[in-house]
Structures are given as C-alpha cells and as structure tokens.
Amino acid sequence: xxxxxxxxxxxxxxxxxxxxxxxxxxxxxxxxxxxxxxxxxxxxxxxxxxxxxxxxxxxxxxxxxxxxxxxxxxxxxxxxxxxxxxxxxxxxxxxxxxxxxxxxxxxxxxxxxxxxxxxxxxxxxxxxxxxxxxxxxxxxxxxxxxxxxxxxxxxxxxxxxxxxxxxxxxxxxxxxxxxxxxxxxxxxxxxxxxxxxxxxxxxxxxxxxxxxxxxxxxxxxxxxxxxxxxxxxxxxxxxxxxxxxxxxxxxxxxxxxxxxxxxxxxxxxxxxxxxxxxxxxxxxxxxxxxxxxxxxxxxxxxxxxxxxxxxxxxxxxxxxxxxxxxxxxxxxxxxxxxxxxxxxxxxxxxxxxxxxxxxxxxxxxxxxxxxxxxxxxxxxxxxxxxxx
Amino acid sequence: xxxxxxxxxxxxxxxxxxxxxxxxxxxxxxxxxxxxxxxxxxxxxxxxxxxxxxxxxxxxxxxxxxxxxxxxxxxxxxxxxxxxxxxxxxxxxxxxxxxxxxxxxxxxxxxxxxxxxxxxxxxxxxxxxxxxxxxxxxxxxxxxxxxxxxxxxxxxxxxxxxxxxxxxxxxxxxxxxxxxxxxxxxxxxxxxxxxxxxxxxxxxxxxxxxxxxxxxxxxxxxxxxxxxxxxxxxxxxxxxxxxxxxxxxxxxxxxxxxxxxxxxxxxxxxxxxxxxxxxxxxxxxxxxxxxxxxxxxxxxxxxxxxxxxxxxxxxxxxxxxxxxxxxxxxxxxxxxxxxxxxxxxxxxxxxxxxxxxxxxxxxxxxxxxxxxxxxxxxxxxxxxxxxxxxxxxxxxxxxxxxxxx
Numbered sequence: 001x002x003x004x005x006x007x008x009x010x011x012x013x014x015x016x017x018x019x020x021x022x023x024x025x026x027x028x029x030x031x032x033x034x035x036x037x038x039x040x041x042x043x044x045x046x047x048x049x050x051x052x053x054x055x056x057x058x059x060x061x062x063x064x065x066x067x068x069x070x071x072x073x074x075x076x077x078x079x080x081x082x083x084x085x086x087x088x089x090x091x092x093x094x095x096x097x098x099x100x101x102x103x104x105x106x107x108x109x110x111x112x113x114x115x116x117x118x119x120x121x122x123x124x125x126x127x128x129x130x131x132x133x134x135x136x137x138x139x140x141x142x143x144x145x146x147x148x149x150x151x152x153x154x155x156x157x158x159x160x161x162x163x164x165x166x167x168x169x170x171x172x173x174x175x176x177x178x179x180x181x182x183x184x185x186x187x188x189x190x191x192x193x194x195x196x197x198x199x200x201x202x203x204x205x206x207x208x209x210x211x212x213x214x215x216x217x218x219x220x221x222x223x224x225x226x227x228x229x230x231x232x233x234x235x236x237x238x239x240x241x242x243x244x245x246x247x248x249x250x251x252x253x254x255x256x257x258x259x260x261x262x263x264x265x266x267x268x269x270x271x272x273x274x275x276x277x278x279x280x281x282x283x284x285x286x287x288x289x290x291x292x293x294x295x296x297x298x299x300x301x302x303x304x305x306x307x308x309x310x311x312x313x314x315x316x317x318x319x320x321x322x323x324x325x326x327x328x329x330x331x332x333x334x335x336x337x338x339x340x341x342x343x344x345x346x347x348x349x350x351x352x353x354x355x356x357x358x359x360x361x362x363x364x365x366x367x368x369x370x371x372x373x374x375x376x377x378x379x380x381x382x383x384x385x386x387x388x
Numbered sequence: 389x390x391x392x393x394x395x396x397x398x399x400x401x402x403x404x405x406x407x408x409x410x411x412x413x414x415x416x417x418x419x420x421x422x423x424x425x426x427x428x429x430x431x432x433x434x435x436x437x438x439x440x441x442x443x444x445x446x447x448x449x450x451x452x453x454x455x456x457x458x459x460x461x462x463x464x465x466x467x468x469x470x471x472x473x474x475x476x477x478x479x480x481x482x483x484x485x486x487x488x489x490x491x492x493x494x495x496x497x498x499x500x501x502x503x504x505x506x507x508x509x510x511x512x513x514x515x516x517x518x519x520x521x522x523x524x525x526x527x528x529x530x531x532x533x534x535x536x537x538x539x540x541x542x543x544x545x546x547x548x549x550x551x552x553x554x555x556x557x558x559x560x561x562x563x564x565x566x567x568x569x570x571x572x573x574x575x576x577x578x579x580x581x582x583x584x585x586x587x588x589x590x591x592x593x594x595x596x597x598x599x600x601x602x603x604x605x606x607x608x609x610x611x612x613x614x615x616x617x618x619x620x621x622x623x624x625x626x627x628x629x630x631x632x633x634x635x636x637x638x639x640x641x642x643x644x645x646x647x648x649x650x651x652x653x654x655x656x657x658x659x660x661x662x663x664x665x666x667x668x669x670x671x672x673x674x675x676x677x678x679x680x681x682x683x684x685x686x687x688x689x690x691x692x693x694x695x696x697x698x699x700x701x702x703x704x705x706x707x708x709x710x711x712x713x714x715x716x717x718x719x720x721x722x723x724x725x726x727x728x729x730x731x732x733x734x735x736x737x738x739x740x741x742x743x744x745x746x747x748x749x750x751x752x753x754x755x756x757x758x759x760x761x762x763x764x765x766x767x768x769x770x771x772x773x774x775x776x777x778x779x780x781x782x783x784x785x786x787x788x789x790x791x792x793x
Contacts, residue, residue, distance in 0.1 A: 004576035016641065017600065029572050043642035047621035048677040049608045058621060061603030097707075120709065123750055125724035130704050133639035135617065135625055136711025140724070144617075144713060146554040147542050154617045154627050154635055154713055157552055158541030159598050166748075168564040168597075173749035175571035176417045179578065180392035180754050193753035201730040204719070205745035209556045211731065212451040213440055214716055215742040222439030224447060227553035234548045235534060244534035248526075282530060284438070284555075317526060321534045323549075324605035327595075330535075335520025338592045339606070351606040356596040357569040361584040362576045 003030020004362040008178065010034070011089040012066070013082070013099060015042045017134070017163035018199065019118045020062040022170040023093050027065030028355040028364045031091070034380060035066040036082055038073065038098075041373045053346070060370045061352050064342055068371025069380050073100045083108065084385060090114060090189070091174055097131045105194040112189035114177040116170050122198035137162040137199035141207065145228055162199035165206050170197040221286055230289050235321045237296050238304040245295065245307070246282030246317040258314040262307070264298040282317070344369045391418020392754040396574065398481040399472075400424060400456065401463075401496065404436045405529070405556060406590060407485030407513050408452035409563030414481070414570060415455025416747050416756045422475070422771060423453055425764035427460040434764065442739040450739050453761045460765035463494040472496065473504045474775055480577075481570050485513035488523055498585040507583040509573035513566050517589040527590050532558040536594040541601055543614030550614075562593035623676040623683055624649070628691035636696050638687070639709045643673070652706035656698075658690040729758075736760035 008031040012023035020035070020042065027033040035042075044059040051057050069085075071078040079102050086092050086103060087110040094103070096119035101107060105115045117123070120132010121140070138144050138156050148155030173195045182191040213224035223230070235242030250258055255277055259267060267273055272287075276294055279285040299307050304320060311318035320326065327333060328351070341349040355364035396419040400411040408423070415421035425434075432441070435448025442450060459475075462468045472495075476482065482501050484491050491497045491512065498510045512518075515527015530551075533539055538558065539551040566588040573586050595602060604620075605611055618626035622641040630636050640646040650665040664670060664686070669679045676683055691699060696712060703710040714722060720743065725731040729746040736742055737760065747756035 004572035007579065021599065025568070040643070044621070046643070046673045047641070048674055049604055049610050049620075050674070051607045056621075057604040057607035058600045060607065061599050121724055122728040122730065125727040127724045131645075131707055131709045133625070133637070133641065133709035133711070135619060135627070135637040135639050136709050139627070139635075139637045139711045139713045142713065142715050142719065145715065146552050147550060148544060148616075152544070153629075154637070155542060155544060155550075155614070156617050156619065158612060158614065158620065159538065159601055161557070161597070164597050164599075165561070165564075168561060168568070169748045171568045172413060172417070172564065172571060173751060175568065175575055176392035177751060177754070179396075179571065179574055180394075183578070191753065193751055195752070196750040197748060198728070198730075200724065201728055201745075201748045204725060204730045205748040206557060206560050207554065208745035209447060209451045210554065211716065211743040211745060212442075212447045215442065215447075216740060217440035217442060217447065218444065219440055222447075223553070223555060224438070225440055227555075230553055232543065232547075232550040233539075233553055234550055235539070244531055246530075284530075286439075317531065319531045319535050321539065322537050323540045323611050324537045324602055325611060327535070327537045328602070328606060332516055332520045332522040332591065333595070335523075336517035336589060336592055338595050339602075350603070352603045353595045353599045354592065356565045356588060356593040357572065358587040359569070359573065359576070359584060360586065361582060362572075362580075 001361065001363055003028070003364050004359055006030040006362070008032070008090040009088070010091045010093065011036065011085050012093045013103065014093055014095045014118060016044050017062060017160045018166045018170070019093050019095055020044070021164060021167040022116070022118070022174070024062055024065055025167070025171050025355070026091065026174065028366065029357075030362070030365065033066040034069060034085060035063060035371065036069045036071050036085070037373060039070050041070070045373070051350070060350055063370035064352070065367055066371055067376035067380055068374060069377055070374035079103070081381065081385065086110065087113065090178065092116065093118065093170070093174075095119075111192055112181060113192040114174055114181065114195065115192065116174050116195040116197065118166060118170060119196065119198045121200045123196040132199050134160050134162050134199065137203055141200055141203035143203050143207070148232065150229065162203045165202035166197050166199045169202050169205070170195070173197060223284060233289070236292060236299055238299045238307050239302055241304040242321045243299070243304045243308060244282060244319045244321055245311060246284065247280055248315065248317045250314050250316045254314045258310065258316070261310045261314070262298040263301055267294060267298070270294065340366060342366055342369050345372070389753065389755055391416070391756055392751060393417040393419035394754070396420070396481065397479045398422065398483060399476055399479040401482070401484045402513070403485065405448060405452050405559040406563045406566070407483055409560050410513065410566035410570070411483050412452060412455050413564065413567040416758055418754065418757070419481070421456040422459050423456040423762070424459050424461050427462050427765065429764055431764070442742070445739060450736060450742060450761045451744060454734065454744065455757065455759045456762060457767035457771060458762035458765050459771050460768045463496065469495050471772070471775070474779065475771070476501055476505050476508065478775070478778065479505065480509060480574065482508050482510045483513070483566070483570070484511075488514060488518045502583070505583075507577060507581070509570055509577060509583050509586065511566055511570050511573065511586045511588065513562065514587065514589045516591045518587055529557065529559040530555040532590045532594045536591065536598065537602070538594065538598060541612050541614065545614060545616040545618070547614060558590055558594045561597045562588065562590040565593040565596065618680065618684070622673050623680040624687055626684060628688050630691050630696040630699055631693060632695050634696035635712060636691065636699050637711045638703065645708055646673075646676070648706045649703070649708045652702050652708060653690055656690070656694060656702060658693040732758060734758060734760040737763045737766055
C-alpha cells in the first residue's frame with residue numbers, strides 16, 4: 001500500500017539536520033525524494049561518530065528514502081539541471097545559505113511549487129542574513145535556560161532540538177501548502193508558495209507555555225516559572241539507577257503505607273514530613289528539588305525496578321530513566337515497533353528510529369538506505385530529466 | 389487571504405496538552421477547530437491544572453487552545469451525543485488523546501465516527517502506544533523525557549546528564565507529529581477520496597525527535613556523555629567566554645565555516661592563533677573532534693582577548709554562525725523575534741493579553757494566523773445555530789427526511 005504522500009516529488013538542497021530530516025520524513029510518508037549535494041557532500045557526512053564502514057551514523061539516519069545527486073554550482077550545466085528538477089517538483093526544501101540565486105523562489109518560474117526555505121533566524125529582522133547553527137538558535141531562544149545553572153557555562157540540549165523542531169514545523173507547513181494547492185490539472189498544479197521556517201522561531205514556539213506563564217500569573221510558582229532557578233535535575237537515584245517518580249494520587253493511608261514499604265519510618269520525625277506528604281514530587285512538585293534528598297535516602301536502599309514496583313502498588317507514578325542502551329532493549333519499545341532495521345547497500349542492517357505515524361490505509365515505509373554521494377546521478381539524469 | 393486549511397473543520401475532543409497542541413497548529417493554518425469541553429467543567433481542572441494560573445485557569449489551557457472555537461458537549465447525554473454525530477458529519481478531522489478504549493466508551497471510536505462520516509480523518513493520540521505492556525499507563529511529558537533518554541545527552545561537561553527542565557517539549561513534539569499525521573491524512577484523502585484511522589503515540593514521537601542520537605548509539609554503541617555547551621558532531625561548536633565575561637556560541641560545522649573562522653581569528657590579531665588552519669591536529673572535522681579539548685583551549689584564549697560585541701560583528705561579517713544567550717525580557721523587545729512574529733501578544737477571552745509564540749511558519753500565499761484562546765464553550769450558541777441552519781437547508785433540499793438509526 002502506498003504512503004499518504006505517494007506521487008509527490010521532493011527536491012532537497014539542504015545539509016545537516018533540519019532540511020534533511022524534513023525531506024526524509026516526507027519520503028518515509030511515500031514521497032519520491034531527490035537529494036542534491038555539492039561535490040564535497042552534505043556537511044553531516046563528515047560528522048562524528050562514524051560507523052565501522054566509515055560513514056556518519058547521523059547522516060545515515062537522516063537521509064534514508066532518498067536518491068542522491070551531486071551538482072557543482074560553478075558549472076552552468078549543473079545549475080540548469082537543478083533548475084529543471086526544482087521546477088518540475090512538487091516540493092523544494094532548501095537551506096537559505098549557500099544556495100545560488102538562480103535557484104531561489106524568486107528566480108524560478110514554478111507556480112505550483114511548494115518551496116520551503118530553512119534558516120537559522122527567519123526571513124525578517126536584523127539577523128535574517130546571518131547563518132544559523134543549532135547552538136546559536138538554542139542560545140538566542142533561551143532554550144539553554146532550562147539546563148545547567150544560571151551564570152555558569154550555558155548547557156545546550158544535546159539532541160539537536162532546534163533543528164528537529166524546525167523540521168517538524170516545516171513538515172506541517174509543506175503538507176498544508178500541498179493541501180491548499182490546486183491540483184485539478186495534475187500535470188500543471190497551481191497555487192504553490194514560499195514557506196520560511198527557522199530554528200529560532202521554532203524553538204520560541206515550543207516555549208510558548210513559558211511565555212504565557214510569564215504574562216500575568218495569579219501567583220509566582222509552578223515549574224513554568226521556577227524551572228529557571230531550579231537546580232539541575234538528575235532524576236531520583238536508587239541503588240543502581242535513577243528513576244522518574246511522582247506521588248500522583250498517593251494520599252492518606254496509601255502514603256503512610258508507602259513510607260513503610262520504603263523503610264522510611266525515620267521520615268515521620270523529619271521537619272519536612274508534612275511537605276513530603278502533600279508535595280507532588282517529580283517534575284510538578286513545588287518543593288520537589290528540596291525534598292528529593294529525603295526520597296533518595298529511602299530509594300538508595302533498593303534497586304530501581306523494586307522502587308518502581310512499590311510506588312506503582314501504592315498508586316503513584318514511577319518510570320525507569322533510560323539511556324539509549326536500556327531504551328533500545330525495553331519491551332515497550334519493541335512492542336510498538338519504534339525501531340526498524342534499514343538494509344544498507346552492502347546487505348548489512350542499521351537500526352534506526354521508525355517513522356512516528358500509524359496510518360491504517362496508507363502506511364509509511366522505508367524503501368532505501370541513505371545514498372552515497374552522487375549514487376543516483378545517471379538514473380536521475382536519464383529518467384527524470386528526459387521525462388520533463 | 390485565508391490560511392492553507394481554510395474550509396477544513398476539526399472535531400477536537402482533546403485535553404491536557406498533546407492533543408490541544410496538535411489541533412492548535414491546524415487552527416493556526418486556517419482550519420475551523422471546534423474544541424469540545426464538558427458543560428460545567430471546573431475551570432481549575434482545565435489544562436490539567438498545571439500551575440501557574442491566570443484568573444484561576446491554568447496557563448496550560450490558555451496556551452494550548454489558541455486558534456479555536458469553544459463548544460460544550462456532554463457525550464454521556466444521548467441528545468448531546470446526537471448533536472456530536474450531526475456535527476461530525478460536517479467535519480473533516482476528528483482528534484482525541486485519551487487512553488485506548490475511552491473513545492469507544494464515549495461513542496466516538498473510529499467505527500462509530502466512520503459510520504456517520506466515512507471520509508473522516510480520525511486521529512487518536514496515546515502516550516506509550518496502543519499495544520505492549522505499558523499501553524494503559526499514564527503518559528505525560530516528564531515521564532517520556534526520562535523514559536526515552538531525552539535527558540541522557542545534556543549536562544555539564546564531566547557531570548551527570550540532566551533533564552530539560554521545561555516539561556512541555558515531548559508533549560508539543562508529539563502534538564506536532566500528530567498535526568503532521570492529520571495533514572498527511574488529508575493529503576491521502578485528497579488523492580484517494582477516503583478517510584482513515586491514524587494513531588500517534590508519545591513514545592515513538594519522542595524517539596523520532598531523537599532520531600540522530602538514537603541511531604548513532606545503535607550504529608556505534610556510543611552513548612554520548614554531556615559536553616556542556618558543545619555539540620557532539622563537530623568541533624568547534626560550543627560557547628566561549630569573551631573579555632568581560634559574556635558568553636558567545638560559535639559553530640564551524642563544515643570545512644568552509646572552519647576556514648572562515650580561522651581567517652577571522654587571524655584577522656583579529658588575537659595572540660597564539662598563527663597556524664590553526666594548517667595544524668595537522670585540526671585538519672578535518674574528525675581530527676578536530678578527536679582533539680576538541682586542545683582546540684577549545686586555544687580558541688578560549690583568543691575569545692578572552694576581545695569583548696563579545698567585537699566577536700559577534702567580526703564572525704557575522706565572516707559568515708561564521710554565532711550567537712549568545714538572550715532571556716525572555718530581552719526577546720520581548722528583540723527585533724529578530726518581533727519582526728518575524730515569533731513572539732507576540734494576543735487577546736484572550738477571559739485572561740487578558742498574554743505573550744505567546746506566533747506561527748513558526750511564514751507562508752507567502754496562504755498566511756497562517758494566531759488568535760487568542762476562547763472560554764470553554766464560548767461559541768456553543770454559534771456552532772449549534774450553524775448546525776441547525778445546515779440541517780434545515782439539507783432537509784429543504786431533500787423531500788424525504790433521512791431517519792437516523
């Protein structure tokens with residue numbers, strides 16, 4: 001069964017994380033994606049860490065379901081190839097920086113094209129001409145204020161969140177613009193448009209709950225306000241591993257029984273015992289950070305799995321705090337099919353994260369691994385350009 | 389000019405954050421999103437009651453329900469359920485985020501909704517998925533951050549990894565993935581003429597957000613340890629302290645940017661920088677990553693010799709990506725945030741003007757919008773009137789009334 005975007009052709013001229021992930025997602029959803037790289041290749045090919053076969057693991061993970069082409073912008077012929085590919089495509093995904101003027105929206109006569117520009121800081125404003133980066137965007141959007149300690153070296157989120165947020169938004173805008181297109185003449189759609197998405201704008205949108213909280217709150221507490229000044233949160237340490245823990249609905253007798261089950265009778269004479277009983281703990285508790293050492297004094301007598309069991313028996317919430325190794329081995333991850341093996345050109349398999357949507361009638365699919373640089377040069381040039 | 393989803397109507401039976409966030413994006417893109425709440429709902433329970441509140445209502449409800457109209461419906465009441473089915477006949481999209489089985493008990497499982505509207509794009513959102521040992525556990529942002537390893541790659545260098553202390557990132561990311569799924573479902577319907585059932589779970593959406601880091605672990609066995617401000621993939625890509633103590637973030641993640649950085653540093657005439665570009669320790673990105681501490685020490689000595697403003701100007705002129713920490717009270721007045729509409733004040737029904745993020749997309753032909761939050765049920769009269777008029781005109785066109793089962 002074809003995916004929801006079967007029949008659409010995407011041309012990507014982008015590097016790193018944001019543009020490539022956007023294009024790959026559309027490919028996972030069934031679109032035909034052609035990735036154009038410079039002769040030196042997408043910068044992510046040179047990023048660490050590299051797999052045993054000498055390719056970037058990140059590049060492999062963000063470029064499946066694409067055919068690859070290498071074009072040299074200093075060659076007039078290559079520019080013309082790119083121009084023809086773009087004008088005959090349904091969607092273009094381009095990085096704002098490094099793109100030749102001849103391939104910009106304004107230069108193409110492509111009335112049906114949905115043309116998505118990815119940038120660091122957005123189309124307007126004093127920084128619109130500055131190249132962005134994951135770090136610059138995280139710093140400028142105060143994303144780094146949710147990590148580390150005020151005044152110390154900023155701590156970035158290590159997961160490329162600005163680029164991934166921008167990609168998630170770009171996928172939305174591209175699909176919405178395709179929906180708004182007039183496709184009554186399938187060979188000559190009209191009503192395309194230019195879309196602009198940036199890392200900075202996406203990170204700011206993702207922190208909207210904070211902006212509302214900071215507007216005019218009735219009282220000045222709650223993690224949307226005091227997360228700025230809370231200490232770094234490493235979870236609740238048990239004997240072996242840390243966990244997430246919240247009292248949730250544990251009240252009254254159940255609370256007293258929980259204290260006994262955790263061998264924490266000593267806490268009843270502690271001056272903070274009343275807070276311990278009424279605070280939600282976990283991320284939502286008003287005094288969670290102050291009370292954590294008390295809980296950990298109890299938890300460190302047991303393994304994480306045992307604490308989770310005790311807390312759940314009493315009606316609370318507790319979850320393991322996985323690193324990627326434990327995550328990849330978790331039975332729930334296996335049960336929902338969150339990881340897939342993607343067959344590589346040499347017959348080996350690389351495990352990657354599966355597309356996140358379940359479509360009952362039009363399932364997503366993984367049809368090919370990431371291309372080698374210029375791997376589909378002949379195929380694309382002969383097949384596609386001939387048919388245009 | 390109307391938004392790209394002009395004419396699309398969404399039956400929004402969502403609550404807390406994930407579902408409301410998803411439907412809010414569709415509203416921003418022009419859809420008529422009808423957000424359902426229970427009549428007589430205690431305003432203190434809206435938005436899961438997450439503190440702080442404004443005028444007694446959680447900022448969660450206020451933030452996550454912009455760009456919508458409010459409708460009261462009690463799906464436990466037979467007459468309201470009938471109204472829901474009539475309304476569903478006029479809708480393109482149905483959205484719900486309750487535990488598996490809850491929709492069926494309320495009479496709005498996929499089969500039940502498809503019976504009144506076979507072309508509906510029906511989207512169910514769950515926490516841990518619809519199958520597996522954890523499928524009926526509560527799933528919220530903070531649990532998912534801890535469970536999926538989202539915490540495991542951030543923190544001080546040589547310190548323990550730490551959680552991102554803003555517990556909405558998994559919720560909003562899953563909501564964004566669900567909005568994608570709805571849009572893809574609408575595109576598939578445009579081609580095939582058929583609706584379908586779609587599911588999105590926070591566990592898989594949260595893992596997809598970490599596609600790069602997870603795949604790196606699976607391919608190499610490397611679990612990254614926190615590096616403070618530094619990135620794992622390339623070097624240099626981290627913050628340095630400038631003269632006067634301000635931080636600047638500098639990234640050179642391609643060879644071109646590296647050479648530009650070397651040139652700009654040399655032109656600054658800061659000491660101890662003579663031959664960075666030709667130093668064999670720093671020849672390729674992988675060399676620089678392998679020697680990242682030596683490289684950072686050299687660069688730190690250089691950045692400490694000039695103030696941040698100097699470096700921002702110098703590096704920006706050389707097209708080397710750079711930036712610095714900006715806090716909300718500065719962002720409220722920052723031209724880059726304001727001129728792009730990324731931060732804005734909107735007027736809500738009942739909570740005054742509030743700051744929020746604006747549309748993160750700019751669409752040149754069919755622009756997005758960002759509207760304030762309705763009160764629960766605020767548009768009940770309007771929506772029911774529209775429905776009555778539509779039913780009346782449908783009946784007038786058809787001599788024989790349709791008898792419902």
